[in-house]
């Protein structure tokens with residue numbers, strides 16, 4: 030697929046106009062809308078499938094591009110972000126594209142510095158140490174700070190030529206909070222868990238601030254061309270049920286209500302909303318009792334129980350093969366995928382993995398998974 034020259038693409042609406050809730054028009058007509066149909070609970074010809082981290086390091090083409098380009102430079106250069114987003118779409122039979130970016134761009138726009146360390150992942154140079162540090166954060170300026178990310182969405186929506194819908198995303202308020210406190214990934218998250226008990230008020234203040242920012246950021250993504258949105262609460266598994274409700278789900282409820290309210294006033298802003306609370310199968314029923322349309326589950330969640338709850342609350346399910354299963358033989362992947370789809374059922378279902386694809390996965394194994402699901 031050729032990238033369109035920039036001057037052949039109409040101008041994205043100016044950021045100040047987001048507030049007046051006009052969506053861009055003039056995007057290419059959609060050719061494959063099966064994921065949007067499934068999202069609305071409609072019948073589909075084939076089961077739609079996309080893969081978390083589908084544009085990442087398991088693709089040689091991405092690794093080559095990374096040699097010359099620092100990770101966050103790709104995120105902030107619309108042409109590069111667009112090129113990387115399209116890579117897997119041109120190579121594999123996927124039913125959606127997800128904009129190339131990262132959940133940590135939001136803490137960056139709030140003034141925090143994040144470095145992508147080889148072999149270690151993202152590291153914050155100055156994580157928040159005490160509640161006083163919250164005062165050093167800034168509220169991003171919608172008309173300047175988000176510009177590269179929104180331009181990337183706009184350019185990519187055009188460059189996709191309607192081949193598949195474009196998914197926008199952000200990290201959930203709680204997961205961003207944990208990164209801002211821990212400064213990096215963790216297995217125990219003792220600093221973040223300490224904050225919620227030692228400084229509950231200040232924790233709520235920060236989560237509130239993040240929630241307001243994410244509402245604006247997601248709405249701006251829809252205005253710029255995102256057709257579906259996913260919120261990644263990757264660290265949901267570290268909370269108990271009460272804390273999950275108080276510090277995580279209540280904030281995501283606010284985001285979903287905000288976006289649904291905007292779509293009620295302006296139907297052009299309607300975009301199905303996906304929530305992924307990783308390792309929070311314990312809270313699946315509460316997650317189903319929100320305004321999110323699609324519930325992504327990881328592989329630890331029993332599919333029959335998820336289906337029962339999703340049906341009870343009118344939700345679509347997304348998931349959930351263990352990404353490690355793609356290390357198995359092609360035959361095993363075929364059998365496992367077939368059984369998985371039969372258990373989910375073919376309606377109100379979007380196929381994906383249970384978490385992002387691992388960097389050392391053989392892309393041909395992913396192809397086996399995709400083709401199996403499409404053949405069912």
Ligand SMILES: Cc1c2[nH]c(c1CCC(=O)O)Cc1[nH]c(c(CCC(=O)O)c1C)Cc1[nH]c(c(CCC(=O)O)c1C)Cc1[nH]c(c(C)c1CCC(=O)O)C2
Pocket residue numbers: 080081082083084085086095100127128129130131132133145149150151198214261263307385
């Ligand atoms: C927690 C989280 C992050 N980022 C993200 C999450 C939520 C999903 C999840 O739970 O995995 C989300 C994300 N990160 C990236 C995307 C792009 C779109 C896609 O292809 O899915 C998406 C949707 C690109 C990326 N984000 C990152 C890479 C690899 C960086 C590199 O090229 O060096 C990519 C392609 C880096 C990143 N960014 C983050 C981590 C923990 C890491 C390091 C782990 C790793 O290296 O895979 C933060």
